[in-house]
Amino acid sequence: MPLQPIKFYQAGSFAVGNRLLDPEERTVQARTERSNTLTSGHRACQGCGEALGARYTLDAAMRATGGRLIAANATGCLEVFSTPYPESSWQLPWIHSLFANAPSVATGIAAALRAKGKTDIRVVGQGGDGGTMDIGFAALSGMFERNDDVLYVCYDNEAYMNTGVQRSSATPPAARTATTGAVGPEPGNVFGQGKNAPLIAMAHEIPYVATATVAELRDLEYKIERAMEFHGARYVHVFVPCPLGWGSASRDTIRMARLAKETGLFPVFEAEHGEVVGVSKIRRRVPVEDYLRPQRRYAHLFRDPPRTDVIERIQAGADRNIRRFGLLEDEDAAEDGLMRVLAETDRGPQ
Amino acid sequence: MRSQIEGSRAVAEAVARCRPEVVSAYPISPQTHIVEALSNMVRTGELAPCEYLLVESEFAAMSAAIGASATGARAYTATASQGLLYMAEAVYNASGLGLPIVMTVANRAIGAPINIWNDHSDTMSQRDCGWIQLYAESNQEAVDLHLQAFKLAEALSVPVMVCMDGFVLTHAVEEVDVPSQEEVDAFLPPFEPRQVLDPDDPVTIGAMVGPEAFAEVKYLMHAKQMHALDLIPEIAAEFSQAFGRSSGGLVQAYRSSDADTIVVALGSVLGTVEEVVDEVREQGVKIGALGIKCFRPYPVDEIRAALGHARRVVVLEKAFAVGIGGIVSQNVRLALAGLPVEVFDVVAGLGGRAITTRSLHGLVGDVLEGRLEPGRPTFLDLDWELVGRELERMSRGRRSGPHAENILRDVGAVAAQPH
Numbered sequence: 133m134p135l136q137p138i139k140f141y142q143a144g145s146f147a148v149g150n151r152l153l154d155p156e157e158r159t160v161q162a163r164t165e166r167s168n169t170l171t172s173g174h175r176a177c178q179g180c181g182e183a184l185g186a187r188y189t190l191d192a193a194m195r196a197t198g199g200r201l202i203a204a205n206a207t208g209c210l211e212v213f214s215t216p217y218p219e220s221s222w223q224l225p226w227i228h229s230l231f232a233n234a235p236s237v238a239t240g241i242a243a244a245l246r247a248k249g250k251t252d253i254r255v256v257g258q259g260g261d262g263g264t265m266d267i268g269f270a271a272l273s274g275m276f277e278r279n280d281d282v283l284y285v286c287y288d289n290e291a292y293m294n295t296g297v298q299r300s301s302a303t304p305p306a307a308r309t310a311t312t313g314a315v316g317p318e319p320g321n322v323f324g325q326g327k328n329a330p331l332i333a334m335a336h337e338i339p340y341v342a343t344a345t346v347a348e349l350r351d352l353e354y355k356i357e358r359a360m361e362f363h364g365a366r367y368v369h370v371f372v373p374c375p376l377g378w379g380s381a382s383r384d385t386i387r388m389a390r391l392a393k394e395t396g397l398f399p400v401f402e403a404e405h406g407e408v409v410g411v412s413k414i415r416r417r418v419p420v421e422d423y424l425r426p427q428r429r430y431a432h433l434f435r436d437p438p439r440t441d442v443i444e445r446i447q448a449g450a451d452r453n454i455r456r457f458g459l460l461e462d463e464d465a466a467e468d469g470l471m472r473v474l475a476e477t478d479r480g481p482q
Numbered sequence: 483m484r485s486q487i488e489g490s491r492a493v494a495e496a497v498a499r500c501r502p503e504v505v506s507a508y509p510i511s512p513q514t515h516i517v518e519a520l521s522n523m524v525r526t527g528e529l530a531p532c533e534y535l536l537v538e539s540e541f542a543a544m545s546a547a548i549g550a551s552a553t554g555a556r557a558y559t560a561t562a563s564q565g566l567l568y569m570a571e572a573v574y575n576a577s578g579l580g581l582p583i584v585m586t587v588a589n590r591a592i593g594a595p596i597n598i599w600n601d602h603s604d605t606m607s608q609r610d611c612g613w614i615q616l617y618a619e620s621n622q623e624a625v626d627l628h629l630q631a632f633k634l635a636e637a638l639s640v641p642v643m644v645c646m647d648g649f650v651l652t653h654a655v656e657e658v659d660v661p662s663q664e665e666v667d668a669f670l671p672p673f674e675p676r677q678v679l680d681p682d683d684p685v686t687i688g689a690m691v692g693p694e695a696f697a698e699v700k701y702l703m704h705a706k707q708m709h710a711l712d713l714i715p716e717i718a719a720e721f722s723q724a725f726g727r728s729s730g731g732l733v734q735a736y737r738s739s740d741a742d743t744i745v746v747a748l749g750s751v752l753g754t755v756e757e758v759v760d761e762v763r764e765q766g767v768k769i770g771a772l773g774i775k776c777f778r779p780y781p782v783d784e785i786r787a788a789l790g791h792a793r794r795v796v797v798l799e800k801a802f803a804v805g806i807g808g809i810v811s812q813n814v815r816l817a818l819a820g821l822p823v824e825v826f827d828v829v830a831g832l833g834g835r836a837i838t839t840r841s842l843h844g845l846v847g848d849v850l851e852g853r854l855e856p857g858r859p860t861f862l863d864l865d866w867e868l869v870g871r872e873l874e875r876m877s878r879g880r881r882s883g884p885h886a887e888n889i890l891r892d893v894g895a896v897a898a899q900p901h
Contacts, residue, residue: 202679215689225679227552228688233545240549243533247503274538
């Protein structure tokens with residue numbers, strides 16, 4: 133990943149910094165010609181990470197394609213809050229078919245465009261973690277292995293939020309959801325389950341895979357723009373906090389996303405043709421407790437007595453990510469990061 | 483061009499001449515020969531411009547067809563049996579979105595027990611999914627119905643299933659006239675939908691519709707199918723004018739205008755039924771046949787008109803609704819409501835069991851001589867000894883376990899178990 137040459141004093145928003153920049157360096161969102169692809173009036177909750185992520189993603193993709201873009205959307209929060217018939221927040225051609233088939237619908241759109249010779253029009257598929265990593269996973273893998281000319285974006289808020297916060301394969305260990313209640317001897321989601329969709333995407337050796345968070349929106353925009361430079365199957369996995377499902381404050385969405393990255397719990401990287409080519413280093417390392425404590429889905433870890441054993445296991449996971457992906461600036465780990473990524477599993481090196 | 487040709491090959495050539503722009507399919511017997519041929523035609527450039535998508539499942543096949551159709555491409559797929567069930571959610575979605583996809587279903591039984599042979603359980607399971615269902619009697623009709631299906635689908639913006647009996651038709655080699663490209667082009671205009679996914683005119687398709695408009699959308703699906711009842715005979719007549727042979731339509735009567743007894747059936751078995759009608763007629767019995775060519779929309783008026791004068795109607799069907807009986811026969815009874823006609827439900831040909839002229843003669847004899855009870859399902863050629871033995875065992879004790887394997891255990895042939 134090209135180094136981000138711009139550093140700002142603000143820990144949060146880039147908005148102020150944008151004004152100091154050369155116009156060409158500004159974010160897509162800071163431009164007057166931004167397309168407002170997901171425009172105002174939608175029904176997302178206050179502080180919705182997915183709405184923010186989708187807006188930045190699609191505006192960046194629209195800019196990269198000169199507005200020649202079609203979207204296929206899986207069932208989920210994003211679909212529901214954006215299209216309460218007869219209204220729609222979408223200012224691009226957009227289709228929702230089913231929960232499990234957004235990648236296949238996108239494939240069909242791309243095929244139709246190819247048959248019609250409209251190769252200037254590009255296709256994006258999108259969905260939440262459940263639609264992408266669980267019920268739509270076969271469709272996603274099929275789209276990847278055929279290397280269909282589709283950018284698929286997963287907005288990962290780590291559970292089935294649209295149906296009332298049930299556990300998905302993206303739900304982290306110990307997190308409370310409606311189906312992994314904070315009850316019994318081991319409250320919350322179990323350890324040793326779930327899957328890493330970006331790594332599985334990389335295993336398909338598709339041209340481009342990246343992760344991003346809504347805390348680093350310039351990075352997200354860059355990755356979408358980069359993805360659109362490739363043809364074939366591309367995957368961007370965006371970490372999008374959900375105040376409702378996580379029990380975090382609406383004002384803390386960006387903060388939660390930043391903490392997920394700064395703890396090492398969510399590694400931010402990009403890969404081309406199956407190889408990691410760039411990692412976003414942790415700027416200020418923080419213990420996982422700082423990330424867990426503000427979220428009510430982890431409240432059971434901080435009762436009296438606190439579950440320090442569980443917090444330690446989560447910390448160990450973050451430490452492992454830091455080691456696997458070489459997330460620390462001083463760690464000379466990035467070079468052979470991919471080999472370690474591929475060689476290790478949750479049960480250690482094999 | 484007339485030639486001796488396999489049914490699947492003939493259908494593939496006919497579909498190719500309809501100029502589909504996207505074909506997405508997943509292999510399942512007995513549909514495979516159709517999609518293999520289309521894949522090759524795309525690879526050689528014989529069918530161009532067209533994209534053939536090698537998808538990972540039937541669910542993806544229909545989903546890709548949905549995406550392609552919504553983008554304004556003529557989209558085609560083919561499947562059978564388990565494949566149709568596996569794509570069922572997308573099948574409903576295609577009709578709900580009003581996308582004129584055409585799909586061939588090579589009719590095959592539904593498991594368990596797994597069975598690759600022909601019956602109509604697959605398409606009958608999807609009879610209420612909002613697709614038009616046309617049933618082919620012969621390979622010539624299967625070819626002709628595909629031309630009509632694209633025309634019908636695109637005129638109404640409704641998806642159409644062309645149902646042809648697996649193996650019996652798909653794998654049978656017989657003389658078929660596959661229309662030339664020029665003939666097909668003259669009959670089938672290009673696909674020009676009103677609304678497509680287009681950056682120059684962005685639309686939202688597939689929004690979440692609540693109680694305030696959902697019923698209206700569903701009613702419009704019904705209204706379109708009712709309109710199809712007018713359009714299907716018109717397109718069949720137009721086809722007949724252009725190609726000089728009759729194919730399709732809603733129903734087809736055979737020697738039934740003066741008949742007291744009429745046998746109703748769908749698909750390839752009609753040929754055998756007509757043969758038996760001829761033979762029984764020679765004995766002075768007033769018998770006829772009625773082929774239902776279009777099962778959805780259901781041509782209730784045409785069926786009432788064709789059967790209303792009869793004393794007995796024998797519905798011969800290759801599927802049934804477990805726990806009640808015939809499916810087609812229930813629909814036939816609806817068409818005959820209030821009329822003094824006895825309707826006999828006869829379930830036959832399940833899982834590929836041949837429906838022979840001999841069995842049909844026996845059946846007709848049973849009906850004419852009052853040995854069958856109307857309104858109760860009759861299972862033609864059932865092995866009563868085997869079934870009776872199993873029922874007897876079940877009456878004695880626990881009824882657990884899969885049926886087919888229980889039968890094997892009872893006859894002492896449980897190969898999978900070490901002794």
